[in-house]
Amino acid sequence: MxxxxxxxxxxxxxxxxxxxxxxxxxxxxxxxxxxxxxxxxxxxxxxxxxxxxxxxxxxxxxxxxxxxxxxxxxxxxxxxxxxxxxxxxxxxxxxxxxxxxxxxxxxxxxxxxxxxxxxxxxxxxxxxxxxxxxxxxxxxxxxxxxxxxxxxxxxxxxxxxxxxxxxxxxxxxxxxxxxxxxxxxxxxxxxxxxxxxxxxxxxxxxxxxxxGEGEFCAGEHCRFCRARFTCRKRAEENLKLIKLDFKNEALLDDTEVLKILNRIDEIKRWADDIYTYALSLAVNEGKVWEGFKLVEGRSNRKFIDEKKVVEKLFRYGLSEGEIYTRSLNSITALERKLGKEKFNEILGDFVIKPQGKLTLVKETDKRPEFNSPQEDFS
Ligand code: SF4
Known part of the structure; x- marks a missing residue:
């Protein structure tokens, strides 16, 4: 089977x-x-x-x-x-x-x-x-x-x-x-x-x-398709935007911005997929894309053996307070440790949820619309 x-x-x-x-x-x-x-x-x-x-x-x-x-x-x-x-x-x-x-x-x-x-x-x-x-x-x-x-x-x-x-x-x-x-x-x-x-x-x-018949149709469902990286239909649909009949003026007007906004999520996803595909071939198969090269990203120094580092610092004469920084465990870690109920009982009054970063999404999104404090007041 x-x-x-x-x-x-x-x-x-x-x-x-x-x-x-x-x-x-x-x-x-x-x-x-x-x-x-x-x-x-x-x-x-x-x-x-x-x-x-x-x-x-x-x-x-x-x-x-x-x-x-x-x-x-x-x-x-x-x-x-x-x-x-x-x-x-x-x-x-x-x-x-x-x-x-x-x-x-x-x-x-x-x-x-x-x-x-x-x-x-x-x-x-x-x-x-x-x-x-x-x-x-x-x-x-x-x-x-x-x-x-x-x-x-x-x-x-x-x-x-x-x-x-x-x-x-x-x-x-x-x-x-x-x-x-x-x-x-x-x-x-x-x-x-x-x-x-x-x-x-x-x-x-x-x-x-x-x-294997029927019409190709691109849309949100493409994000779970294994052909999404190089699918021609998907590329054509996304490139169609570029051919939209924009006005012959230096700045886009609101209607034109709205046209782009309506397709922006899928275009971003498609662009990311193309990049992931090209990068994966370059890294894994040595593929050379004309005009591009692989470079190393920024990275931070790190200790290879923390235990030995601590030993050396103690021997050098530093105190514990100079070697370590004490920090509070995260809310998630403490909630896991105490269990949801106990966590709320002991620490509930000390937890706030700051306002999240504002995002512009389609009207159909399930999240409730953000109301500014002024709007709430009025
Ligand atoms: S990526 Fe291509 S084949 Fe896959 S669902 Fe989208 S249009 Fe269809």
Whole structure:
């Protein structure tokens, strides 16, 4: 069995928007990131905890599993604290089931809509007429929400395929829990609407994607495409901006600035990708780009053996106060040490959150709009 499907649910947003991207990136090297590894590890830990809570494994089995997991560099108190949010949420959901089942890390087959499509649902719950899938997202770089989320929708189509014959399901709920962003979001849809989406939207695009056909389409989804560095369509779309019909005047006016602002995030990302690609070839394969050279960046001096440095300084006659600088541990480190509750009890009154650096973002951004103190006052 292949480990990754060509049309995976996790990359579905991309191949649904740009069907030929699936085959285009098929032979490009996979990008393994430490964040992905950490995410996989977090899922394993959560699975063991939930299985223990619902008595699927006993105390000894739990201890053995946790002992193995605790050897990983990803195993930290911070990870356990964050996972606790998901685990408590999941256990509460499982315990509230009146008439149905709960499945953990359930393989789901949605090949009825997507060729060879399968994936794993972190938590699948069926209770009377309702089917719910809860998906854990351990990352914090990109906020993921349940609304219109194609990945979890495909999982639900897979779950319906498997369980509809056993349960009379008419409504589905899709929930995403992203504990590091303190976010739990849910979308509820009628089964018939989701199936219609699967038949009329997903199926035709998946067929095109599987055959490597359809139109290339660049957009925000390009950031997770392995072809993003050298994709011609993406380059063309970004270069189109340069050809915008600007006025023949020395200074840009507001309308022209706004046109650029609307595309600035994608252009910055694209420019960074091109730079990363060129740099990586120069560093790793000795590629020479005409007119460019590799240089060393600025670096700071550092001691190679701090223990010996301290010994020498003591021998030289310096006191401890002259050798070391005492500094307070960070808020995060102290919070980890004391636990959230104790930290708030002891130090809550001494913590303030200064105003963050102001950033101009699109209106659709989920963060609340900043109001200046004058505006607040009025
Ligand atoms: S980079 Fe964007 S446009 Fe190019 S193949 Fe990937 S998703 Fe499609």
């Amino acid at each position: 292949k480990k990754h499907a060509l049309l995976s649910a996790s990359s579905s947003k991309r191949w649904l928007m740009c069907p030929p991207s699936a085959r285009l990136e098929e032979n490009l090297p996979e990008e393994k990131t430490v964040y992905a590894e950490e995410g996989t590890f977090a899922h394993k830990v959560a699975e063991v905890f939930i299985n223990f809570h619902i008595q699927k494994i006993n105390k000894d089995e739990f201890a053995t599993e946790m002992n193995k997991l605790s050897k990983s560099p990803f195993y930290t108190q911070e990870l356990l604290d964050y996972l606790d949010i998901y685990i408590s949420f999941a256990v509460e959901k499982i315990n509230s089931i009146k008439n149905g089942i709960a499945l953990i890390e359930q393989r789901l087959d949605f090949s009825q809509y997507v060729p060879e499509g399968f994936g794993t649902g972190d938590l699948v719950l069926i209770d009377e007429n309702l089917l719910e899938i809860v998906d854990l997202k351990y990352g914090r770089g990109v906020a993921v929400e349940a609304q219109d989320n194609t990945q979890i929708r495909l999982y639900v189509l897979g779950a319906l395929n498997q369980f509809e014959c056993l349960y009379d399901i008419d409504t589905v709920k899709m929930t995403i829990c992203q504990p590091r962003l303190d976010s739990i979001t849910t979308e509820e849809v009628k089964v018939k609407d989701l199936k219609e989406w699967g038949e009329n939207f997903v199926k035709p695009r998946a067929e095109l994607a599987y055959k």
